Amino acid sequence: MFIRKLWAYLLGYLILVIKGEHPERLINLAYTRGVHLWDLCWIDAGTLTAKVYASSFRTLRHIAKKAGCRLRIRRKRGLPFLLFRLRRRRMLLVGAVVFCLILYCLSSFIWTVEVSGTRRISQQKVKELAAEAGLRPGSIRFQVQRDEVVDHLLRELPEIAYAEVNVGPRSRIRISEKQLPEPGVGYCHIVAEKEGVIESVLTLAGQPLVREGDVVRKGQVLISGEISPAPPGQDEQQGEQLPPRQEPRFVQARGIVHARVWYRFYGEAALEEIQERLTGRKTLIFRIKVPGKEVIVYGPREVPYQFCRLRTHRYKLQRWRNISLPVEFVTIEAEEVRHQHVRRSYEEAVEMAAERARERADRGLPREAVTVRRRYKVLGGDEDPVRVVLTVETRESIGVIRKFRPENQTDKTGGKEGV
Incomplete structure (x- = not known):
C-alpha cells in the first residue's frame, strides 16, 4: 500500500x-x-x-x-x-535551496560545548582536554572522532569512571566521577569489595600493597593507610647516611583500583512445558465489605474463568478522631490465562536458556561495570531441562573504604595525624 x-x-x-x-x-x-x-x-x-x-x-x-x-x-x-508550480516561482525555489545549503553549512560546525556531571573536576578543565582532542567551538563536527575524545578524557582524567560525548552543533559531554574517600573520614584503608585480578592501581594517598596481575580476595587491603617507615638510605648529593624513620605514618588512604571480576549466571529451559498465555479477556469486580456481610457493587459474584491472574486492591476509610468505620472497599481484577503445551527442539531450548541467563546478567551486573567478555557453557548434555551457565568478565573499580584505629592512638578521629 x-x-x-x-x-x-x-x-x-x-x-x-x-x-x-x-x-x-x-x-x-x-x-x-x-x-x-x-x-x-x-x-x-x-x-x-x-x-x-x-x-x-x-x-x-x-x-x-x-x-x-x-x-x-x-x-x-x-x-x-x-x-510545475515551482517553475512559476523560481525565486522561491532558489531561496529554499539556498536556505537549506546555509542551514547545512551552519549545522556542520560546533557552536557550543556543554559539560555535565562534574563535582570535583572543573568544567573548564574538561573543555580544555576535549579541545585538545578536537572538540571545540568552531570545529567541523564531521572531523571530530567521538571515541578519540572519550579515550583522551579517560586517559588524562583518571578521576572519572565514565564519559559520554555527543558531537553536534550543540555538543555535550557527560562524565561520571569516581567515588573517593571524603575528607573527615579518618584513617582508613582501601580494601577489595570482591574477588578479582588487579588490572590497574592509582594511588593518591597511602601505600599500595598490590600490583597489576595480583589475585585478591574479598576484604584484602589494596591501599594501606599505614605507611611503613622507609629503610635506611644514603643522600645522593652529600653522601651521608640517612637515619630510618622509626614510626609508621597514618593517613586516609585514597586511590582507585580496577580489577577484572567474573560473574556466573544460570538459565534453564525445558524441552516440554506448560505455558500461561493471556487471552485478553478481563473481569473487574468491585465489592464493599462490612462486618458479617459483603456487597457486590459491580461485576459477577465469582470469577468466571477456570485459570486466571488476580490482582486485589483493598482500601479502608481513614480513622477520623475517635471514629473508625469498619468498611473496606475491595477491587478485584481478573485476567483469563490459557495453558498451552509447548515443545521445543534442543537448539531452541539452548537459546532460551541463554536468553534467560542474559536477562539475569542484565539485572545482576553492577551498573558501573564494563563488560569485557561473555562465555556460554551448556551443562549436562541432552538432559531435560537444558541448563546454560553464562560467565561474564567485567572491568570495574573494587576498592571500598574501611576505617581503622592505629594502636596507641586515642584521638577523636580514630588516629593520630601523620608526621
Missing part, C-alpha cells in the same frame, strides 16, 4: 468527480482499456469520486464520452504538479 501511494505521488495523479446516468459503465470500460482507477467513493446514484494517474487522463476522457459521463478535476496531486 505504501509503495503504491509513493509511486502515485511520483508519477502524479488526479482526483476526479464522475457524473452520469451509468458511471459503472465507465468503470468497466476503464478497466478493460487498462486505465487504473482507485479510491472509488460514491456520492449518490449518479456521482462518484475516483483517483487516476495523470498520464491516463486523456484516455479516460475518450472513455467517458462513450459512457455518457462527464469528468471534472477536483485536485491535482503529486511531484510533477508541485514542480
Whole structure:
C-alpha cells in the first residue's frame, strides 16, 4: 500500500468527480482499456469520486464520452504538479535551496560545548582536554572522532569512571566521577569489595600493597593507610647516611583500583512445558465489605474463568478522631490465562536458556561495570531441562573504604595525624 501511494505521488495523479446516468459503465470500460482507477467513493446514484494517474487522463476522457459521463478535476496531486508550480516561482525555489545549503553549512560546525556531571573536576578543565582532542567551538563536527575524545578524557582524567560525548552543533559531554574517600573520614584503608585480578592501581594517598596481575580476595587491603617507615638510605648529593624513620605514618588512604571480576549466571529451559498465555479477556469486580456481610457493587459474584491472574486492591476509610468505620472497599481484577503445551527442539531450548541467563546478567551486573567478555557453557548434555551457565568478565573499580584505629592512638578521629 505504501509503495503504491509513493509511486502515485511520483508519477502524479488526479482526483476526479464522475457524473452520469451509468458511471459503472465507465468503470468497466476503464478497466478493460487498462486505465487504473482507485479510491472509488460514491456520492449518490449518479456521482462518484475516483483517483487516476495523470498520464491516463486523456484516455479516460475518450472513455467517458462513450459512457455518457462527464469528468471534472477536483485536485491535482503529486511531484510533477508541485514542480510545475515551482517553475512559476523560481525565486522561491532558489531561496529554499539556498536556505537549506546555509542551514547545512551552519549545522556542520560546533557552536557550543556543554559539560555535565562534574563535582570535583572543573568544567573548564574538561573543555580544555576535549579541545585538545578536537572538540571545540568552531570545529567541523564531521572531523571530530567521538571515541578519540572519550579515550583522551579517560586517559588524562583518571578521576572519572565514565564519559559520554555527543558531537553536534550543540555538543555535550557527560562524565561520571569516581567515588573517593571524603575528607573527615579518618584513617582508613582501601580494601577489595570482591574477588578479582588487579588490572590497574592509582594511588593518591597511602601505600599500595598490590600490583597489576595480583589475585585478591574479598576484604584484602589494596591501599594501606599505614605507611611503613622507609629503610635506611644514603643522600645522593652529600653522601651521608640517612637515619630510618622509626614510626609508621597514618593517613586516609585514597586511590582507585580496577580489577577484572567474573560473574556466573544460570538459565534453564525445558524441552516440554506448560505455558500461561493471556487471552485478553478481563473481569473487574468491585465489592464493599462490612462486618458479617459483603456487597457486590459491580461485576459477577465469582470469577468466571477456570485459570486466571488476580490482582486485589483493598482500601479502608481513614480513622477520623475517635471514629473508625469498619468498611473496606475491595477491587478485584481478573485476567483469563490459557495453558498451552509447548515443545521445543534442543537448539531452541539452548537459546532460551541463554536468553534467560542474559536477562539475569542484565539485572545482576553492577551498573558501573564494563563488560569485557561473555562465555556460554551448556551443562549436562541432552538432559531435560537444558541448563546454560553464562560467565561474564567485567572491568570495574573494587576498592571500598574501611576505617581503622592505629594502636596507641586515642584521638577523636580514630588516629593520630601523620608526621
